[in-house]
Structures are given as C-alpha cells and as structure tokens.
Amino acid sequence: MTVTTDAARRTEGRSVSPKVPWWRHKNTLAYALVAVPLVVLAIALLLPVGFNAWVSLHSWSLVDQGGPKFIGLGNYEQIFTDPRYRGTVLRTFVFVVGTVGVQLIVGFAMALFLNRHFRTLKALRTVLLLPMMVSEVVVGMAWRYMYEYSGGALNWLLSLVGLGPVHWLGPDLALLSIIFADAWSNIPFVTLILFTALQTVPRDILDAAAVDGAQRWTRLRHVIIPMVQPAILVVLMFRTMFAIRAFTLVWILTEGGPGGTTNLIAIDVYKSAFSNYNLGLGGALSWVLVAISLVIAILYIRWLNREPLY
Known part of the structure; x- marks a missing residue:
C-alpha cells in the first residue's frame, strides 16, 4: 500500500500526454511516401522474377498452339x-x-x-x-x-x-x-x-x-x-x-x-x-x-x- 501511495504522489501534478493515434504520428507521412515507391519497385521486380521462375518449370514454345505444359525440373x-x-x-x-x-x-x-x-x-x-x-x-x-x-x-x-x-x-x-x-x-x-x-x-x-x-x-x-x-x-x-x-x-x-x-x-x-x-x-x-x-x-x-x- 505504501509503495502504491508513493508512486501516486510522485506522478501527482504531472500532465499525462494523451496517446497519439498512429496515423497522426509525425513520421507516418514520411513512411507513407517511402512505402509507395518501394511497393512499386517490389512489384516491378518480383513479377518478372516470379513469372520467369514459373516459365522455367514449363515446356512453352511460342510456335506450339497447346500453350505451356508443366514439366517440373525437365x-x-x-x-x-x-x-x-x-x-x-x-x-x-x-x-x-x-x-x-x-x-x-x-x-x-x-x-x-x-x-x-x-x-x-x-x-x-x-x-x-x-x-x-x-x-x-x-x-x-x-x-x-x-x-x-x-x-x-x-x-x-x-x-x-x-x-x-x-x-x-x-x-x-x-x-x-x-x-x-x-x-x-x-x-x-x-x-x-x-x-x-x-x-x-x-x-x-x-x-x-x-x-x-x-x-x-x-x-x-x-x-x-x-x-x-x-x-x-x-x-x-x-x-x-x-x-x-x-x-x-x-x-x-x-x-x-x-x-x-x-x-x-x-x-x-x-x-x-x-x-x-x-x-x-x-x-x-x-x-x-x-x-x-x-x-x-x-x-x-x-x-x-x-x-x-x-
């Protein structure tokens, strides 16, 4: 009880700042501005890489009317x-x-x-x-x-x-x-x-x-x-x-x-x-x-x- 009372006295008179929502944080705008080009860059990089990896697992000839056929590691x-x-x-x-x-x-x-x-x-x-x-x-x-x-x-x-x-x-x-x-x-x-x-x-x-x-x-x-x-x-x-x-x-x-x-x-x-x-x-x-x-x-x-x- 004494410890609790002392802690209350120490904090008495202090102004407790209200919790700021994350969207109002001072760094939120900076993070958002950086995130947009990073997302675009990631998409521009990962899509061709992923497509190429998918293509490498298929038999796909542009002169073949049948389209790509999955052959694994063939x-x-x-x-x-x-x-x-x-x-x-x-x-x-x-x-x-x-x-x-x-x-x-x-x-x-x-x-x-x-x-x-x-x-x-x-x-x-x-x-x-x-x-x-x-x-x-x-x-x-x-x-x-x-x-x-x-x-x-x-x-x-x-x-x-x-x-x-x-x-x-x-x-x-x-x-x-x-x-x-x-x-x-x-x-x-x-x-x-x-x-x-x-x-x-x-x-x-x-x-x-x-x-x-x-x-x-x-x-x-x-x-x-x-x-x-x-x-x-x-x-x-x-x-x-x-x-x-x-x-x-x-x-x-x-x-x-x-x-x-x-x-x-x-x-x-x-x-x-x-x-x-x-x-x-x-x-x-x-x-x-x-x-x-x-x-x-x-x-x-x-x-x-x-x-x-x-």
Missing part, C-alpha cells in the same frame, strides 16, 4: 545432361577467366604506372576514361570493323609488314578476339579503381621498406598488393559479375558463332527464348546464370571478409 535436367550446354558453361568460364585476367593484369600495371608518374600524366588519366564513355554497341561495331577479313584495320596493318590476312572472327580465334575486345573496353575501369587504391598506400611504409633493403618487386608483393587487396577483390567481383552475363559485345561481333565457338550462357538464353521460341528452356538457362553469379558473389564476399594479408 528444362533443368536437359541443361545439365545435354553436352552442348556443358560446353556453353565451360566456354563462358574460359571467357570470364580470360577477360577478367587481362583486365586485372593490364589494369594493375597501368595503375602502378600512373601512380608513379601521377603529376606528369594528368592528361593520360582523362584519355583512359574514354572507352568507359562509349556505348557497348559502338565498341562492338568498331571492333567488328577492325576484325573484318577483307578491309579490316588489323589485316591492313598486317599487310603493311608483308603478312597475310587473318580470320580474327573465325572458329579458331573468335573467342580470343572477343576476350581482347571486352578487356579493352573495361581496362580503364579497373585502372581507375586500383589507381585510387594505390593513392591510399602510405608513402612512409614504402620508404621504410626501401630503407630495410626491400627491392621494388619485394615491396610490390609484400607491401603494395596486400594493402590494396580489398580493392582488387571488389574489382574482381564486379568484373566477373558483368563478364559472366556478357551479351551485347558478343552478339554484335559473332552472334555466338561461328559454329557456336562464342556461344556463351547469355547468348544461349536469348537464342533459346527468342530465336527458337522455347521460353521454358530460356527461363531455366537464365536461372542457371543467376545461380552461378550468386555462387561467385558469395565466394568473393567471403574472401573479402577474411583477415587482411598485412
């Missing part, structure tokens, strides 16, 4: 058992490793060069950004002209030194030519990111390593690379994600040919759905592409979250 079974699709996955892997590897090696070398001559090469840094500003369609058309067998720029240069023309987009060199063209258009992005990371390496650490007798290669291997490792991993993740779904440049140069030698997963998705009118198989292939991308992204993120090397 499309996925065809993908994993057909040797042609295994070749497509392997070819995509070769393309990704090739183009990302060239971008990383050349981009890192250029970033080191720019970092060493930072003050004298400001104009070159501007020129490096030009390929990033050009549309991928324009890049593809330009490289297609240079790769032309008759009258192409590369074969014209070869003729100046007495060499014969080369089938750059033939069965033997088509994939390698596409790797080179894709790497050329994306090296500036890698260079820019790694150059920015190199600018954050403390100069006193490099000077201390030099005083201790570390040679240039030793400083690069044991000081510079470990300190810019997070930037390298971020670049690898982004470029791998973009390379694994490469479509525009490949389609403009070869359309997946000749003889399927440049037929990547994204090209197969398009051909299955819009050339062969098999929407079910095209939808299943797109989910395989998403699954591969997710696995690679998870591996990169786990690697990025590990303890640093320095």
